[in-house]
Amino acid sequence: MSAPTPPIGRPLLEPTEHFPALAALRSAVRAGDARAVRAAFAPLTDEDDRALACSVVARTPDCETFLREAVAGHPGDPLLRSLLADRLIRIGWDIRTGQRAKHVSARQFEQLHAHLRQAEILLIDVCAEHPRYALAWYLRLITARGLELGGGEARRRHDRLAEHHPHHYSGQSQLLQQLCPKWGGDWDTAHAFARDRARAAPEGAPNGALVAVAQLEQYLDLAGNRDKAAADTYLRAPEQHTAVLEAAARSVLHPTARTDAHQSVGAHNAFAAVHSVAGRHAEAAPHFRALGDRATEFPWGYVGPDHAAAFVRHRKTALAKG
Template sequence: MSALPSTGRPVFEPTERVPALAALRSAVTDRRWDAVAAAFEALPDEDDRVQACRTVAETPGAETFLRQVADQRPGDPLPRTLLAQRLVQAGWDVRTAARAEHVSRRQFDAFFAHLRQAEQLLIDVCAEYPAYGLAWYVRIITGRGLELGQSETRRRHDRLAEHHPHHYSGQLQLLQQLCPKWGGTWEAADAFVRDAVAKAPEGNPNGALVAVLQMEHYLELTEKESKQAAERHLRDPGRHARLVDAARRSVLHPAFRPDSHQAVGAHSAFAAAHSVAGRPADAAPHFRALGDHASEFPWGYVGNGDHEAAFVRHRKTALAKG
């Protein structure tokens, strides 16, 4: 990540800002399994492995290659887990990110079919390798997508946390389930975030859960009430103080890894929450850490779908005033 502010065009695609991820995508496209396996072996951090898994899953046509490798290596959990995540990605591409009422029956049928295939692969992996974090992470997603309920999705997260405490990517997925849009409540989501952030070691990205929760609530208030109501929610002094403290303990802490695959998303969440609340000075340190790097979430919540324009506009204001 850049350590200096920039006014260049932001880069949202991870493979364009992380050479290792670009090399991983090339290995998948070229069907070089040894290179794919080596890339994951070089990532001991579970959250970094999640981003690598997403890179594979977002590679068009990867399922054919991954299915072939999974058949050839039946005892290896990695190809089955990558195939499962690819199926989940393909299913979500059909479903889209729209609210359920805007998704057709045909889309839902195709979506569920993809997720059921992924779930069967993951059931076997988790039975054979109970500590395999990547598989439990993907099962949190399939649990939500298959509408298995709050308790089951939380159970899957808890199994992940047994072996990998403070798994930020898994916590992000459970947080989605706990939000009202997936059948949860703001009270449950808030309680989970408070507990997760309080228990996380300083310098871990988990503090960004506070910013993500605030942006999720902002989006719902924008859709159901008004943009003004959503902005008032973020301007609450208590929420402001909580956000500043969470950043101090996580992404702005000296122990934080700026080269982690989670850094861009975490800083983006803090920058967006402060920017929308009209606090450019508080957003500025996060924009400085980001430089020209950005993540689509949560800027898509801010700019009426134009995440790049929203990022550029708020970055300009923050760096001028902060």
């Protein structure tokens, strides 16, 4: 994989800044042009690319009115219903905020659940009518977690997704969150799932980043319990280091990796972040070079309160050392 021009600009945090086609999609949403929105999804044959495009729509402020009207005009369209569902999910999660449950009020939970139940109604119908429709099953992994339906139900939904899309990285990322202790799981199960899906995926696929994300989740959990020394010791352990290197070599650093894949940006950011936090700056450098200026809010929000500043700071150190 050839390295792009070294980064010289500000971090680009929006997917619409990474991929011009996604900017055109957002413009179509803002214009209320359902035909153009559907046309923007037509060339996206990779289901992970479709998941990211869906999130771009969902993150467009105040688009729910347009999407409700579009669904009313095309009631059988699975894409439009899924887009509306994702927007409802986004509104609900914004109300809840990203705080741990103990810091979220009963009123916030009530509003989150109300929006997620609306999304579920849409998605249940899509899945019943189109059992292979990856976008709807992926979104139902998010609603399962938010509605606190438990790990068993989340696994069932993931299994239905995996029947037809066994390497759906976005769906696997959602289940990985469910498997972490903060959502009722445990670390052994979370890491085993990440390793298994990384190894099962085709070479060059982004799935290897699941290994890095799982490590960052455990690091954050330890650090959040005011045990920074234990968190650093965990992340810098040789076995964690080896696991990340192997996952990256098989994933986004493999010669067959698609540099135009939407999810490769998030995967490179995950690998860069875990190496940076562990103090392995030279090993973060190849990922920063592949990224250029393309940053993502996750996982840099785990590294510091200002994710753009965290990206810039660690990128500068990595490129100086590697």
